Amino acid sequence: MYTLLSGLYKYMFQRDEYCVLILGLDNAGKTTFLEQTKTRFTKNYKGMSLSKITTTVGLNIGTIDVGKTRLMFWDLGGQEELQSLWDKYYAESHGVIYVIDSTDEQRLSESKRAFEKMVTSEALEGVPILVLANKQDVETCLSIPDIKTAFSDCINKIGKRDCLTQACSALTGKGVNEGIEWMVKCVVRNIHRPPRQKDIT
Ligand SMILES: Nc1nc2c(ncn2[C@@H]2O[C@H](COP(=O)(O)OP(=O)(O)OP(=O)(O)O)[C@@H](O)[C@H]2O)c(=O)[nH]1
Numbered sequence: 001m002y003t004l005l006s007g008l009y010k011y012m013f014q015r016d017e018y019c020v021l022i023l024g025l026d027n028a029g030k031t032t033f034l035e036q037t038k039t040r041f042t043k044n045y046k047g048m049s050l051s052k053i054t055t056t057v058g059l060n061i062g063t064i065d066v067g068k069t070r071l072m073f074w075d076l077g078g079q080e081e082l083q084s085l086w087d088k089y090y091a092e093s094h095g096v097i098y099v100i101d102s103t104d105e106q107r108l109s110e111s112k113r114a115f116e117k118m119v120t121s122e123a124l125e126g127v128p129i130l131v132l133a134n135k136q137d138v139e140t141c142l143s144i145p146d147i148k149t150a151f152s153d154c155i156n157k158i159g160k161r162d163c164l165t166q167a168c169s170a171l172t173g174k175g176v177n178e179g180i181e182w183m184v185k186c187v188v189r190n191i192h193r194p195p196r197q198k199d200i201t
């Protein structure tokens, strides 16, 4: 009887909550992506104008609900001196969204190094990673095959986990819904990192 009632309570009043980190070099478009995501997944959300977003010093937090799943985002600053703070959040996270600026060929190898360091961290073992090839609205940007080639020697390091590279424009919203829906599916089925349970408010 207790199990039945507690199951009913959970079904009615609780939501599974997952923490998702948004990482990548400064200027990649992480905060723009977060704002675009909140706008798309939250009814009547009136966020800041995307053109007013400035570099993140510290972190931005955002939450969206997709059905009975709640994603809590931590968007961390990507500047070099802030990257050393990323790993403080790894143990708590259920998923990572790694944002690449597809218009910045010069910094692609720097982005790859930061990605490699992140992906080989033990605290993130098995955690799904969504790689966003951002700024695809810019005509001259690198294509998905270009980016996959540049990151090809990371493949072994990714190991056995869900990983998807998605073309995206945080500015126009292209690829945002697809990326988020993929992440929801992955975190929900990842039995190694159980969700936090939160009462619906
Ligand atoms: N064309 C284009 N510009 C974008 C896109 N996403 C972000 N930007 C621009 O890129 C710049 C940096 O965006 P942010 O969202 O602040 O980048 P960030 O990754 O959060 O940077 P940090 O907070 O410094 O780590 C801004 O001028 C954005 O308008 C995109 O999809 N297309």
Ligand SMILES: [Mg+2]
Pocket (backbone or CB within 6 Å): 030, 031, 032, 054, 055, 056, 075, 076, 077, 078
């Ligand atoms: Mg930012």
